[in-house]
Amino acid sequence: MKAIVQTALGGPENLRLVDWPDPVPGHGQVLVRLRAASLNYRDTLILKGGYGSRQLKENFVPLSDGAGEVVALGPGAARFKIGDRVTVAFFQHWLSGAPNEEVLDSDTGRNANGVLCELCTFDEAGLVRTPDYLTDVEAASLPCAALTAWSALITEGHISPADTVLVQGTGGVSLFALQFAKMTGAGVVATSSSDAKLERVRAMGADHLINYVTEPEWGKAALAWTQGGGVDHVVEVGGAGTMKQSIRAVRPGGMITLIGVLAGARSDFLLPLVGSRNVRVQGIAVGTRESLEAMLRAMARHAMKPVVDSVFPMADARAAYDHLAAGRHFGKVCLSI
Numbered sequence: 001m002k003a004i005v006q007t008a009l010g011g012p013e014n015l016r017l018v019d020w021p022d023p024v025p026g027h028g029q030v031l032v033r034l035r036a037a038s039l040n041y042r043d044t045l046i047l048k049g050g051y052g053s054r055q056l057k058e059n060f061v062p063l064s065d066g067a068g069e070v071v072a073l074g075p076g077a078a079r080f081k082i083g084d085r086v087t088v089a090f091f092q093h094w095l096s097g098a099p100n101e102e103v104l105d106s107d108t109g110r111n112a113n114g115v116l117c118e119l120c121t122f123d124e125a126g127l128v129r130t131p132d133y134l135t136d137v138e139a140a141s142l143p144c145a146a147l148t149a150w151s152a153l154i155t156e157g158h159i160s161p162a163d164t165v166l167v168q169g170t171g172g173v174s175l176f177a178l179q180f181a182k183m184t185g186a187g188v189v190a191t192s193s194s195d196a197k198l199e200r201v202r203a204m205g206a207d208h209l210i211n212y213v214t215e216p217e218w219g220k221a222a223l224a225w226t227q228g229g230g231v232d233h234v235v236e237v238g239g240a241g242t243m244k245q246s247i248r249a250v251r252p253g254g255m256i257t258l259i260g261v262l263a264g265a266r267s268d269f270l271l272p273l274v275g276s277r278n279v280r281v282q283g284i285a286v287g288t289r290e291s292l293e294a295m296l297r298a299m300a301r302h303a304m305k306p307v308v309d310s311v312f313p314m315a316d317a318r319a320a321y322d323h324l325a326a327g328r329h330f331g332k333v334c335l336s337i
């Protein structure tokens with residue numbers, strides 16, 4: 001089979017297409033013929049040795065998010081049958097309940113090999129059934145970004161149709177957050193660096209648009225749009241560089257779900273502005289398999305389709321990484337395998 005492997009720490013220039021022996025499923029495992037994968041921002045950091053990956057593993061196969069079909073069963077595997085279409089869960093061992101260090105270390109494409117290969121074995125518990133209405137590329141866009149947005153707004157945020165949600169930028173997590181907010185009937189304030197992208201989020205149902213480059217005080221602008229009341233929920237993907245504006249935008253008693261660090265990891269925001277205003281700051285680590293299955297049921301009921309920006313052939317993985325890093329994408333950058 002063919003696989004993409006990383007041969008040195010650095011950038012996408014160190015990715016190589018290689019021939020590898022076909023893996024054989026062990027006890028309780030299934031062999032999946034992967035058809036598609038998707039890129040997340042974290043994958044660009046992992047190539048450099050970031051995101052807790054530090055050292056390069058020999059013949060490291062990148063990417064966490066994939067979908068395909070079951071082609072062989074190991075001894076004792078009974079959850080799927082040959083021919084079933086499946087999607088890879090981000091945390092292979094976090095099935096439900098509260099997280100612990102072990103389950104948070106069970107993501108693929110970081111310490112363990114990932115999905116940018118034709119054939120891969122998985123513990124059967126680490127897979128979910130792909131809904132019929134989604135293509136493999138669409139399914140592969142979901143495990144990390146969509147589940148993170150779902151966990152933020154639904155599992156942790158418990159948003160209601162009366163709420164207003166603020167989403168930052170037009171990357172994978174943020175567009176899924178926009179879609180889940182609209183699915184529940186909530187209002188959405190969306191920011192972007194690009195007026196053209198803002199027009200596209202308007203078409204997706206965003207109620208108020210702010211260009212965060214031409215309006216650096218976008219938190220104030222969001223507050224003004226809510227007549228000074230503040231938004232109920234901020235999906236925080238910027239991190240250090242955006243937190244101050246997020247705190248400005250959120251209402252007293254509102255929630256900021258801390259997800260990403262696109263604009264920096266070390267922050268000096270004023271803690272009293274959180275504490276004295278009863279703001280809840282909730283970290284999000286993607287989510288459980290149980291949540292992934294609930295999200296897929298909700299998506300199927302609402303016929304919600306992911307926003308796929310582009311699909312690169314596996315052999316052009318370098319170009320896919322470069323495209324994501326350039327930040328011109330809108331939604332998910334995917335690969336066909």
Ligand SMILES: NC(=O)c1ccc[n+]([C@@H]2O[C@H](COP(=O)([O-])OP(=O)(O)OC[C@H]3O[C@@H](n4cnc5c(N)ncnc54)[C@H](OP(=O)(O)O)[C@@H]3O)[C@@H](O)[C@H]2O)c1
Nearest residue numbers: 041148169170171172173192193260261262263284285286
């Ligand atoms: N905690 C978790 O479980 C979890 C899960 C998934 C992702 N993440 C993190 O969440 C972040 C987003 O991930 P992703 O995969 O969605 O990234 P992505 O698809 O690469 O999104 C990039 C987009 O974010 C927007 N952006 C960049 N800097 C911004 C800023 N200063 N303010 C507002 N928007 C900004 C830009 O949108 P415009 O072009 O429209 O300006 C850019 O195109 C990353 O830090 C990632 O590591 C965390």
